[in-house]
Amino acid sequence: MDWVNGLSINARLKIKSSDKGIKGGSPLIHSEAVSYVDAGLAEGTIIDVVDEKGKFIGKGYYGKQNKGLGWILTRNADEKINASFFERKIKAALENRQSFFEDPSTTAFRVFNGEGDGIGGLTMDYFDGFYVINWYSEGIYQFKEEVLQSLEKLTDYKGVYEKKRFAEKGSYIDDDDFVAGERAQFPLIVQENGIHFATYLNESAMVGVxxxxxxxxxxxxxxxxxxxxxxxxxxxxxxxxxxxxxxxxxxxxxxxxxxxxxxxxxxxxxxxxxxxxxxxxxxxxxxxxxxxxxxxxxxxxxxxxxxxxxxxxxxxxxxxxxxxxxxxxxxxxxxxxxxxxxxxxxxxxxxxxxxxxxxxxxxxxxxxxxxxxxxxxxxxxxxxxxxxxxxxxxxxxxxxxxx
Incomplete structure (x- = not known):
């Protein structure tokens, strides 16, 4: 079984037989594609996505946002959605950006891009030793500890900030964005192809560039x-x-x-x-x-x-x-x-x-x-x-x- 926040029972979500997106490989669970979902699901609950005949399609998490009801994370019925899963995905993403880490003229870039790196609803950006995590639903936010533990294990970060982008109508929740490590001194000056930019990782959803x-x-x-x-x-x-x-x-x-x-x-x-x-x-x-x-x-x-x-x-x-x-x-x-x-x-x-x-x-x-x-x-x-x-x-x- 998979687990999150102590839950170990996978809920079920059925996709309409007419839907082509999810069956064609799209990881986003559009609400209009859903014919049935277990009642009373908590945000972040691990779900088995099946067709109307009960055939397994994928496994993911339940998380309401303006794009849909959640994301499929794996098409492998045997793969577990746990701390090791998040660590593997984040490690692969970091390795994929190695050339950026080695470029002294660019010290700000994206290190994890949602579904492109295997976890829809989650992005992470790098700013000269500091990481900014963007959470796009309460569902993915339930995995905060797994993500933070992975970053701590895989990187030598100076500090971590977060942006909670899952308020009503997809707006930004404005509170203290600092999460871990040390606080940055602002403005934090980063480079992009030799151009300097002043950034503020603690100011609302937009940091400056x-x-x-x-x-x-x-x-x-x-x-x-x-x-x-x-x-x-x-x-x-x-x-x-x-x-x-x-x-x-x-x-x-x-x-x-x-x-x-x-x-x-x-x-x-x-x-x-x-x-x-x-x-x-x-x-x-x-x-x-x-x-x-x-x-x-x-x-x-x-x-x-x-x-x-x-x-x-x-x-x-x-x-x-x-x-x-x-x-x-x-x-x-x-x-x-x-x-x-x-x-x-x-x-x-x-x-x-x-x-x-x-x-x-x-x-x-x-x-x-x-x-x-x-x-x-x-x-x-x-x-x-x-x-x-x-x-x-x-x-x-x-x-x-x-x-």
Whole structure:
């Protein structure tokens, strides 16, 4: 039998005969695929997943989150879900990232990526000796001790922080994030391809830089920023702007609605030895800024468009799956001829093919032409599996506006 928190009896969950996802190898247990589940299950209960005839499909854990009711962890009926299971998975993930640990120019990266490394609902990031664990359901949080014991055994961590992302509607539970080891001194300065970033592992769900955009920032710095006027929209802490400035941009303009974006962006410029006063950092609704830029006839040689999947301001509601083409149209309008647009989305509800369709639609509406220069999905440390396509959520197309 398997065990967790003293429980040793596996509950049963039945999958509809019409479901193709789980039977096709997807580890996510979508609620609409379930025909029966034992009543009163506690979060983190080990479950046997069977078809409607009782045939074994897989074994996993019960954990409600916005994506479903839990995750399958193994297709082997004899494999036990216990401390040894977690240790094996984490050890394999760490070994898979060995080249990152050995790279002195990059000291922040993902070390465990959910279902890509065999445990859906759990991710871990590395920040120069410190680890940040992200829990995406109360179910996976029940395995906290197993995960911490594995980290203690397998690594020489300085300290461990956690992010509990399983509040109502998938939001973040804001409490003390420190878990084990020593507390970091903040800002904790990390490197990414030689770029420095100030991070705060104890501040809410977002620590200061999105690690999945590492290769895109490198491309901006090394290939596309030199001599350009750069507009970075939805700029957060200005990471793309810093990369552009280090790549020789004439000037960067960072626009974000959040008040904290100004001080955070100034800090990121400063830790890289850049004069933030030589750049524009604007706290404003991006949609308002586009109208302002058109009115003032501003134009940019490089425009970075990386909106959240969903955003709401006083006058605008943005949903990437519906509104991205219209947003891109506005970006196209203020991009110089032969200028470059970095079009990006982390929305998991559509794939790269549909995203390219959004780009095609936007240029068709504006009457312009373009050429795709390069494409990016998740980097190597964000391991994914082909059976769970929505796990490979990042889509970036770098394109040139021809007319």
């Amino acid at each position: 999105f690690l999945d955009q590492r290769e895109v920032r490198k491309a901006i710095r090394d290939k596309y920023a030199s001599g350009k006027k750069v507009l970075n929209t939805f700029s957060y802490t200005g990471a793309f702007s810093v990369a552009a400035a280090l790549g020789g941009a004439e000037k960067t303009t960072s626009v974000d609605l959040a008040n904290r974006s100004r001080s955070k962006t100034q800090e990121q410029f400063s830790v890289n030895g850049l004069d933030y006063e030589a750049h524009d950092i604007i706290v404003e609704d991006v949609f308002h800024y586009f109208k302002y830029a058109v009115r003032k006839k501003l134009s940019f040689g490089l425009v970075i468009l990386d909106p959240p999947s969903f955003a709401r301001s006083k006058k605008h509601t943005f949903s990437a799956g519906k509104d991205y083409p219209a947003l891109l149209e506005q970006a196209i309008e203020i991009t110089e001829k032969n200028g470059v647009i970095v079009a990006s989305s982390n929305c998991s509800t559509f794939d790269m093919k549909k995203f390219k369709g959004f780009i095609e639609k936007a240029f068709r509406q504006t009457g312009g032409n373009y050429k795709i220069l390069e494409e990016h999905t998740l980097p190597e440390d964000f391991k994914t599996i082909k059976e769970f396509r929505e796990g490979d959520y990042l889509k970036v197309v770098i394109l040139k506006k021809l007319s």
